[in-house]
Amino acid sequence: MASRDEIFEKVQETLVDALGVDDDEVTEEATLVDDLGAESIDFLDIVFRLEKNFGIKIPRGELFPENLAADASFVDDGKVTAEGIATLKEKMPHADIDSFANDPKVENIQSLFTVNMITNFVENKLNAG
Numbered sequence: 001m002a003s004r005d006e007i008f009e010k011v012q013e014t015l016v017d018a019l020g021v022d023d024d025e026v027t028e029e030a031t032l033v034d035d036l037g038a039e040s041i042d043f044l045d046i047v048f049r050l051e052k053n054f055g056i057k058i059p060r061g062e063l064f065p066e067n068l069a070a071d072a073s074f075v076d077d078g079k080v081t082a083e084g085i086a087t088l089k090e091k092m093p094h095a096d097i098d099s100f101a102n103d104p105k106v107e108n109i110q111s112l113f114t115v116n117m118i119t120n121f122v123e124n125k126l127n128a129g
Contacts (some may be wrong), residue, residue: 002126007054009120014049015115018042028116038113050118056125063121064113065091080104088112094120 002010012026019036019096032038038046043064051058060066065088068074085104089097095112 004123007123007126008115010053011050011115013120014053016119018045018049026051026115028114028119030115031111032113032115032118033110039118041119046118050122054122054126056122056129058125063118068109073101075106078106080106080109092117094118094124 009093010026012023015021015026015032016023017034019038019042021036025028025036030036032042032046047058047063050056050063068080068084068088068091071084074081074087080088080100085101087094088100092112094116095117097112100108100112
């Protein structure tokens with residue numbers, strides 16, 4: 001079983017390869033979009049590389065849920081509703097939803113996608129497997 005530090009190092013290496021960033025930029029707190037410059041197409045590449053590097057299968061939408069902000073019942077006046085927050089917690093137990101819930105603006109959703117979130121996801125996936 002890999003330690004959390006070993007998982008982080010492999011996630012870091014994966015993101016350096018996928019995004020062309022320096023390893024010192026890939027900190028646990030770094031966000032994929034704002035800090036590391038990831039674009040939507042990069043998310044597919046990241047999933048592919050994680051699957052390959054860790055020998056795991058990541059079904060579409062499991063790591064990065066799709067179209068949550070497009071669901072009218074989850075968004076009201078530019079903010080994610082309580083129902084939307086509950087759905088995020090259910091779909092993304094590996095993310096820090098509680099911090100997001102303090103300021104649940106739709107444009108802040110991408111702040112959930114951190115290196116730490118990916119490390120948590122992979123750790124949970126490996127422990128479950």
